[in-house]
Amino acid sequence: MASDTINIYKPLRATLEEVIEESPLIKTFVLIPDEEFVFKTGEFIELAVDGVGEAPFTPSSSPLVTDRLEVTVMKTGYVTRIMHELKPGAVMGIRGPYGRGYPISEFKGKEVLILGGGCGLAPIRSLLFTLEHMKDDLEKVILCYGSKTPADCIYKPLFSRLNSIDKFEAHRTVDVTDDDWDGPVGVATALLDQISVKIENSVAVVCGPPIMMKFGTIRLLEMGYRDDQIYLSMEKNMSCGLGKCGHCMMGEFFVCKDGPVFTYREIKHNPEIWK
Amino acid sequence: MKVEIDDLKQIRFFEKFSDGQLETIANISSIREFKVKDIIFEQYDELSEVYVLLSGSISLGISLPKDKRIHLGTISEGQLFSWSAVFQPYISTAWVMAVTPAKVIAIDAKKLNAEIERDCDFGFKTMSKIAQTISQRLSDTRFQLMNQLNL
Numbered sequence: 001m002a003s004d005t006i007n008i009y010k011p012l013r014a015t016l017e018e019v020i021e022e023s024p025l026i027k028t029f030v031l032i033p034d035e036e037f038v039f040k041t042g043e044f045i046e047l048a049v050d051g052v053g054e055a056p057f058t059p060s061s062s063p064l065v066t067d068r069l070e071v072t073v074m075k076t077g078y079v080t081r082i083m084h085e086l087k088p089g090a091v092m093g094i095r096g097p098y099g100r101g102y103p104i105s106e107f108k109g110k111e112v113l114i115l116g117g118g119c120g121l122a123p124i125r126s127l128l129f130t131l132e133h134m135k136d137d138l139e140k141v142i143l144c145y146g147s148k149t150p151a152d153c154i155y156k157p158l159f160s161r162l163n164s165i166d167k168f169e170a171h172r173t174v175d176v177t178d179d180d181w182d183g184p185v186g187v188a189t190a191l192l193d194q195i196s197v198k199i200e201n202s203v204a205v206v207c208g209p210p211i212m213m214k215f216g217t218i219r220l221l222e223m224g225y226r227d228d229q230i231y232l233s234m235e236k237n238m239s240c241g242l243g244k245c246g247h248c249m250m251g252e253f254f255v256c257k258d259g260p261v262f263t264y265r266e267i268k269h270n271p272e273i274w275k
Numbered sequence: 276m277k278v279e280i281d282d283l284k285q286i287r288f289f290e291k292f293s294d295g296q297l298e299t300i301a302n303i304s305s306i307r308e309f310k311v312k313d314i315i316f317e318q319y320d321e322l323s324e325v326y327v328l329l330s331g332s333i334s335l336g337i338s339l340p341k342d343k344r345i346h347l348g349t350i351s352e353g354q355l356f357s358w359s360a361v362f363q364p365y366i367s368t369a370w371v372m373a374v375t376p377a378k379v380i381a382i383d384a385k386k387l388n389a390e391i392e393r394d395c396d397f398g399f400k401t402m403s404k405i406a407q408t409i410s411q412r413l414s415d416t417r418f419q420l421m422n423q424l425n426l
Contacts, residue, residue: 148423175419175422175423177346184349185336185346185348185349186348186349186415186419187415187422189414189418190349190351193411194352209422211418211421211422212418212422215414215417215418
């Protein structure tokens, strides 16, 4: 007997068109889904390799492009290691999109300060595409980004491109320099001393490794940001994407369903926030 | 080159100082210019001036054996450096080098310390700002350390 039940775990087929090496540990996978794939910036997907497993990622491409999806993957474990070995033509699976992304409509008329670190630039890149599209409704967009070394910086051409766009400015720093680097040295939060922002009419977005999110949030609060002006993109162990399995629980929240984007006010009392 | 009060008013470090206090600072300061790769001072130098960066970019770091230099951070415009000149033993904890052509305000540290002792309000504002600078640098260093340790 045929069943009309929808399998919510069935992935959408996508063909790997291109693999871009961003840094020694990070690659961007350009995927062509079999069907139009619609997502909002900040929402995440489960990306699967047949017979291996799946892992959660926030797309790094523009949500305005629905026939092509870019996902930036850092080699950290078993599934991502296999992903890094894939070649163009490979077939992958996409589930989603899931969760709650950035409340873009609330950014209208404001200055948007984005603080990013490491692979956290992936979801930020998608956000930047969205903000560029709506730049007439924004006052200013400032990106402050830090990577460990110059070689670890991903999307290098993005910075000069952003600096050429009206209302956008992008700053970049590294923790450890090399002979070719003549830019700022130090952590991403130190870049906040170099910028000018009207805090009362601003929102801040933070995305990166937990330690950067913690220090970044503290610095933003010291600068005068209220806890409801700070948006954090939480990276937890998201698995089912549906708020069922409980792997991503953070206090009373399922990060996969209630997040991954939260205001600091919503989650600041949670002891697991920076873990 | 003489420092004008209007120069000081543009700098975040001096934002809470009165006109009279800014005049005091202007009277004990001068403007210096450095070329790219000029060493402003070396680690372990005895310091006699406190600096505030007016324009340009400067890097600070520590020295290792065999003349190796490690860059630890970049000073932004409006930030204070060479705070060791105000505290005993007046020895620098890092080297500082101009990364681009840089213009700084150099404040005579002995005269600054004398004014800190003479005028409590001036002293409190100055010490608060120096403490904030050091606290920020300590926080950044902890963050940098945790990054390097992959914590």
